[in-house]
Amino acid sequence: xxxxxxxxxxxxxxxxxxxxxxxxxxxxxxxxxxxxxxxxxxxxxxxxxxxxxxxxxxxxxxxxxxxxxxxxxxxxxxxxxxxxxxxxxxxxxxxxxxxxxxxxxxxxxxxxxxxxxxxxxxxxxxxxxxxxxxxxxxxxxxxxxxxxxxxxxxxxxxxxxxxxxxxxxxxxxxxxxxxxxxxxxxxxxxxxxxxxxxxxxxxxxxxxxxxxxxxxxxxxxxxxxxxxxxxxxxxxxxxxxxxxxxxxxxxxxxxxxxxxxxxxxxxxxxxxxxxxxxxxxxxxxxxxxx
Numbered sequence: 305x306x307x308x309x310x311x312x313x314x315x316x317x318x319x320x321x322x323x324x325x326x327x328x329x330x331x332x333x334x335x336x337x338x339x340x341x342x343x344x345x346x347x348x349x350x351x352x353x354x355x356x357x358x359x360x361x362x363x364x365x366x367x368x369x370x371x372x373x374x375x376x377x378x379x380x381x382x383x384x385x386x387x388x389x390x391x392x393x394x395x396x397x398x399x400x401x402x403x404x405x406x407x408x409x410x411x412x413x414x415x416x417x418x419x420x421x422x423x424x425x426x427x428x429x430x431x432x433x434x435x436x437x438x439x440x441x442x443x444x445x446x447x448x449x450x451x452x453x454x455x456x457x458x459x460x461x462x463x464x465x466x467x468x469x470x471x472x473x474x475x476x477x478x479x480x481x482x483x484x485x486x487x488x489x490x491x492x493x494x495x496x497x498x499x500x501x502x503x504x505x506x507x508x509x510x511x512x513x514x515x516x517x518x519x520x521x522x523x524x525x526x527x528x529x530x531x532x533x534x535x536x537x538x539x540x541x542x543x544x545x546x547x548x549x550x551x552x553x554x555x556x557x558x559x560x561x562x563x564x565x566x567x568x569x570x571x572x573x574x575x576x577x578x579x580x581x582x583x584x585x586x587x588x589x590x591x592x593x594x
Contacts, residue, residue: 348369419535
């Protein structure tokens with residue numbers, strides 16, 4: 305049976321200048337090439353990827369709890385810019401330099417914020433949540449998603465309150481109900497399921513406000529100047545992924561001039577865990593040439 309994830313080898317917290325804590329987890333050698341992970345929706349620092357691959361490739365993989373998730377102190381009203389600033393400080397405190405960045409699912413716009421702010425040497429967006437509020441997607445969205453996008457635009461405070469009513473169990477059920485069989489083979493793997501459920505439970509340990517803030521930011525219009533991003537970018541989607549992007553990143557790739565789009569057959573949103581070695585190998589090569 306394939307090993308998709310393993311437990312972190314190092315766990316800790318950093319204290320920021322305003323007194324807030326950021327929780328982090330690491331895999332791989334402590335002197336490896338730093339790679340910062342922006343994890344998916346509502347998951348904590350505990351859910352990594354690339355079991356075995358990070359060690360083989362000499363990667364120091366670092367995942368961070370966004371504010372209000374896991375053990376990180378809440379920061380009501382935070383912005384993408386605030387997050388990039390937090391990551392800049394984390395990189396200084398943890399000796400990461402300017403790391404390569406991997407984003408999964410809802411972590412995508414947070415990684416893009418880092419790239420725009422100069423807190424990334426290269427970026428891989430893997431099964432990334434796309435900018436669903438972009439006008440180009442208005443007619444392509446399913447009715448339920450279009451309704452949430454419109455609600456977020458017209459009443460962001462009300463939308464945030466709505467998202468704050470969700471739970472770890474609801475999130476798990478949504479993932480399982482919306483995934484193709486090829487992804488379910490990963491998600492039902494006993495070790496992966498245990499790690500994923502733990503990460504969700506920890507993501508909601510302080511309540512759902514952190515996830516709700518993430519979701520309102522991700523589901524609204526993105527404040528980035530995407531064509532000004534200069535670092536090399538890989539955009540990865542599974543061919544069978546129907547939930548993260550209306551066009552599997554085609555529009556997103558045209559908006560970032562340094563982006564290369566890759567669509568992988570035979571998999572959906574579980575791509576990060578099934579193709580970790582290929583994702584990291586390409587990312588490291590791009591970071592080395594930047």
